[in-house]
Amino acid sequence: MKVHGSCHCKRVSYEAEVDPERVTICHCSDCQALTGSAYRVTVPARIEDFSLRSGTPKIYIKLGDNGARRAQAFCPDCGSPLYTYAADDPKVYGLRTGCIAERHQLIPKKQIWCRSAQGWTMDIDGIPKSERQ
Secondary structure (H helix, E strand, O other): OOOEEEOOOOOEEEEEEEEEEEEEEEEHHHHHHHOOOOOOOEEEHHHHHHEEEOOOEEEEEOOOOOOOEEEEEOOOOOEEEEEEEEEEOOOOOEEEEEHOOHHHHHOEEEEHHHOOOOOOHHHOOOOOOOOOO
């Protein structure tokens, strides 16, 4: 599936080919801290299937629990998290679905790092809903 992504201010944009069957929710504490939210939703794209169309993201290198260095790409202006990749041997970008125009078609198929999940994220059906605010 062809997708088009950009940060909130549109300074950084990209195109990629992804498999919508590989969308994942990550509940790890790093994803919680890096998003300022309860989890992050990501879809992988092989490097050869990714094309930066405009702008240059800022890169932050984080160290994972296993010692792996992960590059976190985000917009230097608006701060939108765009994608991640293995800093030492990049082969796949983990695209942050919130920045993808076609995100409504990218339904998560699996959840990882559930031991770090906020308990309430496993059942939000009972929380009151509003169409707008």
